[in-house]
Amino acid sequence: MKDFKEFIKKQGVVGLAVGFILGGAVASVVTSLVNDIVNPLVGILTGATGNLKENVLYIGPATLRIGNFISVLIDFLIVSLVVYFSVKFLGLEKKTKKK
Numbered sequence: 001m002k003d004f005k006e007f008i009k010k011q012g013v014v015g016l017a018v019g020f021i022l023g024g025a026v027a028s029v030v031t032s033l034v035n036d037i038v039n040p041l042v043g044i045l046t047g048a049t050g051n052l053k054e055n056v057l058y059i060g061p062a063t064l065r066i067g068n069f070i071s072v073l074i075d076f077l078i079v080s081l082v083v084y085f086s087v088k089f090l091g092l093e094k095k096t097k098k099k
Helices: 002-010 012-046 066-090
Strands: 057-059 062-064
Antiparallel strands (some): 057 062
16 A cells, blocks of 8 residues: 555656546446445435435426435535545645655
8 A cells, every 4th residue: 555655646647647547436336336225225214216316396397306416415425535535544635746
């Protein structure tokens, strides 16, 4: 893990590209977690037919897909937490630039 930290700290653009690829992979895993596990459980608790994304709110002729919005919000929060704790764990917030 120490070598990986040093690689990220020293490799400006290359490290950024590696981080971008890893971020995409983490986002895919989190999206699957939210869609396949979290949404059905929250949907059951909120009275949807087993899936949070199916919760809608009707206001006159408008249909608000409130369940889908909450699902995307949960997805965003989990990805944000993973990125935050990854940066903290790797110590990248202390990166210093060479002169």
